[in-house]
Amino acid sequence: MKTTGSVPAQQSTAMPRGKYRPFLDVNPISLPDRQWPNNRIVKAPRWLSTDLRDGNQALVEPMDPARKRKLFDQLVNMGFQEIEIGFPAASQTDFDFVRSLVDDDAVPENVTISVLTQSRPEIIERTVESLVGFPRATVHLYNATAPVFRDIVFGNNWEQTVDLAVSGTREVMAQAEKRLGDETIFGFEYSPEVFIDTEIDRALEICDAVMGIWQPGDDREIILNLPGTIERATPNVYADQIEYMSRHLPHRDHVVVSVHPHNDRGTGVAAAELALLAGADRVEGCLFGQGERTGNVDLVTVALNLYTQGVDPQLDFSDIDQVRGVVEYCTQMKVPERTPYAGDLVYTSFSGSHQDAIKKGFAVRDAQLAKGISDNELAWNIPYLPIDPHDVGRTYEAVVRVNSQSGKGGIAYLMSNAHSLELPRRLQVEFSRLVQRYTDAHGGEIDADTLWKVFADAYLPASAAHGLEPWGRFQLGSTSVRADGDVAVLEAELFDRGQRVKLQAKGNGPVDAFVHALTELGFDMAVRDYSEHALSRGKDAEAASYIEAEIDGQIVWGVGIDASIARATYKAVISALNRALR
Numbered sequence: 001m002k003t004t005g006s007v008p009a010q011q012s013t014a015m016p017r018g019k020y021r022p023f024l025d026v027n028p029i030s031l032p033d034r035q036w037p038n039n040r041i042v043k044a045p046r047w048l049s050t051d052l053r054d055g056n057q058a059l060v061e062p063m064d065p066a067r068k069r070k071l072f073d074q075l076v077n078m079g080f081q082e083i084e085i086g087f088p089a090a091s092q093t094d095f096d097f098v099r100s101l102v103d104d105d106a107v108p109e110n111v112t113i114s115v116l117t118q119s120r121p122e123i124i125e126r127t128v129e130s131l132v133g134f135p136r137a138t139v140h141l142y143n144a145t146a147p148v149f150r151d152i153v154f155g156n157n158w159e160q161t162v163d164l165a166v167s168g169t170r171e172v173m174a175q176a177e178k179r180l181g182d183e184t185i186f187g188f189e190y191s192p193e194v195f196i197d198t199e200i201d202r203a204l205e206i207c208d209a210v211m212g213i214w215q216p217g218d219d220r221e222i223i224l225n226l227p228g229t230i231e232r233a234t235p236n237v238y239a240d241q242i243e244y245m246s247r248h249l250p251h252r253d254h255v256v257v258s259v260h261p262h263n264d265r266g267t268g269v270a271a272a273e274l275a276l277l278a279g280a281d282r283v284e285g286c287l288f289g290q291g292e293r294t295g296n297v298d299l300v301t302v303a304l305n306l307y308t309q310g311v312d313p314q315l316d317f318s319d320i321d322q323v324r325g326v327v328e329y330c331t332q333m334k335v336p337e338r339t340p341y342a343g344d345l346v347y348t349s350f351s352g353s354h355q356d357a358i359k360k361g362f363a364v365r366d367a368q369l370a371k372g373i374s375d376n377e378l379a380w381n382i383p384y385l386p387i388d389p390h391d392v393g394r395t396y397e398a399v400v401r402v403n404s405q406s407g408k409g410g411i412a413y414l415m416s417n418a419h420s421l422e423l424p425r426r427l428q429v430e431f432s433r434l435v436q437r438y439t440d441a442h443g444g445e446i447d448a449d450t451l452w453k454v455f456a457d458a459y460l461p462a463s464a465a466h467g468l469e470p471w472g473r474f475q476l477g478s479t480s481v482r483a484d485g486d487v488a489v490l491e492a493e494l495f496d497r498g499q500r501v502k503l504q505a506k507g508n509g510p511v512d513a514f515v516h517a518l519t520e521l522g523f524d525m526a527v528r529d530y531s532e533h534a535l536s537r538g539k540d541a542e543a544a545s546y547i548e549a550e551i552d553g554q555i556v557w558g559v560g561i562d563a564s565i566a567r568a569t570y571k572a573v574i575s576a577l578n579r580a581l582r
């Protein structure tokens with residue numbers, strides 16, 4: 001055998017990569033004594049949902065007021081205490097929506113609403129005007145600070161950029177002073193937009209300048225939001241930037257360091273998590289990663305990632321499908337099947353070895369729970385399932401689904417969960433070959449009902465009850481058994497291709513006697529394995545029997561189901577015989 005020594009060199013592409021520059025060449029940051037890799041996230045951050053602003057502004061069809069309101073109520077019910085509800089100066093519709101929340105008294109005392117504004121006096125005035133009457137409200141002021149925006153979008157030098165932030169802050173304070181009475185607890189947030197592309201010491205400088213106006217202190221926090229407006233580097237770079245800011249910002253005790261990752265490189269969640277390690281106190285994002293381009297960071301994933309570490313996310317996802325339904329309705333966008341925690345397929349396993357491992361995991365867990373340990377105390381340790389689907393309102397039924405990639409473990413799991421049959425291991429092996437043949441022939445997935453039909457057709461041949469054609473040569477008629485000392489004496493009636501046959505035989509038990517009776521019909525038959533179990537409790541309880549028999553040199557399994565355990569066993573023997581003769 002030859003083994004791999006070196007592999008052929010990969011081929012260069014003709015894609016014009018020369019136009020791109022490494023992020024760190026353009027935006028160097030030096031933090032050799034970074035602490036974040038050694039930290040742990042031990043509590044939930046403050047969350048701000050920007051579904052109704054950044055999420056909404058990126059929708060093909062922005063939400064109408066009814067949809068916005070539905071999503072707002074949903075966010076409140078899930079536990080969000082900071083919700084950015086829009087950009088009220090953008091349009092009359094946005095303004096009216098903000099006002100409708102006051103008019104309807106829709107904002108609970110513990111919820112702070114937030115609104116976004118550019119640093120333009122007329123826009124700030126209109127923005128603050130929209131806030132009159134809210135119990136708690138934050139104005140979120142932003143201006144872009146990165147060189148490309150200063151140069152291309154604003155045509156501003158650095159001093160003018162700082163001035164825009166400072167003058168905007170002054171205007172917000174003046175308008176709030178003028179328009180909001182004591183009934184509103186007023187907060188202020190500043191974002192140097194495109195923070196990640198801004199020279200780090202300039203980002204510090206502009207935040208410091210804004211604080212010089214706002215004057216944070218006791219009972220006067222400032223939220224400094226450091227957005228990854230367009231994600232352009234690996235998440236460790238964002239973490240370095242956040243740790244740098246967190247360590248160097250003055251008034252740190254009164255500063256809420258907030259992050260606002262986007263997902264352009266597909267690492268928005270990682271960026272948020274590393275930023276939390278790096279000292280961020282607050283995360284802004286959207287449910288299921290709605291938002292501009294590839295979206296804002298997905299707050300569902302960040303929160304449930306925390307949950308799987310035993311940290312209370314302080315957001316309720318106990319019915320994730322309900323949350324998903326509302327978001328899908330309001331945004332008119334679909335949550336894809338593989339979305340973490342919420343996608344249709346994320347608790348589903350098709351492949352054989354995964355199914356086998358999950359089934360074994362549940363068996364061990366069930367056995368441990370049966371000893372009286374509570375579900376909450378018993379560490380979650382199921383292979384391939386990072387979270388208990390029940391915790392987010394999903395069921396186990398969907399966990400295992402069968403197609404041509406599936407093996408005996410998954411099939412046995414479905415037979416147990418959907419049909420209450422605990423197939424013995426060697427029967428699982430035999431049956432999985434039949435299922436494989438079926439899925440190869442028909443393609444696609446096989447659902448629990450079809451699985452049952454394949455099973456019944458193979459093992460319950462005399463049964464027309466499942467909408468199948470009865471095909472077995474033998475059918476069981478009446479039976480009676482009596483004890484004669486240690487010996488069982490059996491009288492049985494069989495139908496051989498419809499013809500009644502009477503049998504009588506003795507054995508050391510009813511099964512033994514029944515096998516002897518069949519042997520007298522000329523079949524060479526020996527039972528190799530036998531098991532049985534009840535299918536359900538109560539007066540309609542049925543039992544299932546499984547027989548592995550050697551019949552005329554063939555090894556086959558038979559299955560019988562009947563209200564009487566003895567008849568279930570005779571039926572299992574007949575099933576094996578019919579199968580051997582099929």
Ligand SMILES: CC(=O)SCCNC(=O)CCNC(=O)[C@H](O)C(C)(C)COP(=O)(O)OP(=O)(O)OC[C@H]1O[C@@H](n2cnc3c(N)ncnc32)[C@H](O)[C@@H]1OP(=O)(O)O
Pocket residue numbers: 054057087089090091116117118119120123142143144153154164193229292
């Ligand atoms: C990263 C983000 O998501 S930021 C939020 C983005 N969201 C939105 O823009 C949605 C709401 N916005 C709007 O509806 C409109 O932009 C409005 C109503 C606010 C303003 O509309 P208009 O006055 O027509 O301006 P327009 O949208 O074209 O904005 C561009 C102007 O604003 C300036 N501008 C952009 N951001 C800011 C800011 N934060 N502060 C001050 N001025 C700004 C630009 O430099 C440009 O100025 P110019 O016209 O002198 O070149």
Ligand SMILES: CC(C)C(=O)C(=O)O
Pocket residue numbers: 054116142191193194225227228229230260262
């Ligand atoms: C306004 C800011 C926070 C923003 O939305 C962004 O930078 O993505």
